[in-house]
Amino acid sequence: MAIQYLALTALIVLYSLMFIGGYISAAGLGLTCPEWPLCPNGVMPSEEYFIEWTHRLVAATTGMLIIATMIASLINKNADLKIKITSSLASALVVTQITLGALVIDTKLHAVLVAIHLGIGIWLFAMVLLTVLFAFRISKSSKPITT
Ligand code: HEM
Numbered sequence: 001m002a003i004q005y006l007a008l009t010a011l012i013v014l015y016s017l018m019f020i021g022g023y024i025s026a027a028g029l030g031l032t033c034p035e036w037p038l039c040p041n042g043v044m045p046s047e048e049y050f051i052e053w054t055h056r057l058v059a060a061t062t063g064m065l066i067i068a069t070m071i072a073s074l075i076n077k078n079a080d081l082k083i084k085i086t087s088s089l090a091s092a093l094v095v096t097q098i099t100l101g102a103l104v105i106d107t108k109l110h111a112v113l114v115a116i117h118l119g120i121g122i123w124l125f126a127m128v129l130l131t132v133l134f135a136f137r138i139s140k141s142s143k144p145i146t147t
Contacts, residue, residue, distance in 0.1 A: 003072045003079060004135040007087070010065035011128045017058045018121050024051055030109045036102045059098055066094045066124075069131060082134045090127035097124055 024030055033039040033052035045053045070087040073079040097120045104113045 086131040093124040
């Protein structure tokens with residue numbers, strides 16, 4: 001039960017993160033916060049860095065949710081192997097994606113790295129979506145059949 005709702009929350013938060021990322025890219029706000037991991041004024045948000053700051057905060061939240069889903073699936077003996085695999089792949093991808101985010105800033109939005117950032121984001125979304133689908137389908141099919 002916990003795995004399903006953890007994975008679903010991760011999916012919703014991840015979708016919002018990708019939406020914010022698309023907005024940053026389209027609006028040309030990618031370098032509003034030029035430092036990593038924190039913006040020049042530290043951990044607190046401020047108007048000039050707000051969108052980038054939000055992207056990083058939501059990225060950290062997404063990372064924690066995806067890793068928590070993986071841990072929950074690995075320690076749950078009843079969790080299906082498919083969930084363990086997709087949630088582990090999602091965790092590897094989220095760590096890669098956050099590291100890549102730092103490189104995107106470091107290289108001042110190198111076009112190839114921004115394109116890879118989008119590509120990995122899509123793979124990540126696919127893995128979390130599969131985790132949600134497997135988690136809900138398995139819980140549905142394991143309900144006792146009442147006729
Ligand atoms: C789970 C983590 C993350 C996901 C899923 C994610 C996803 C995305 C997506 C989908 C975009 C839009 C790309 C495009 O339209 O071409 C984007 C843009 C961006 N992301 Fe992330 N991101 C993540 C973490 C980070 C982190 C940690 C940073 C570090 C600062 C970062 C920095 C950026 C920047 C600077 C852009 C704008 C690039 C530009 O201006 O073209 N991202 N992100």
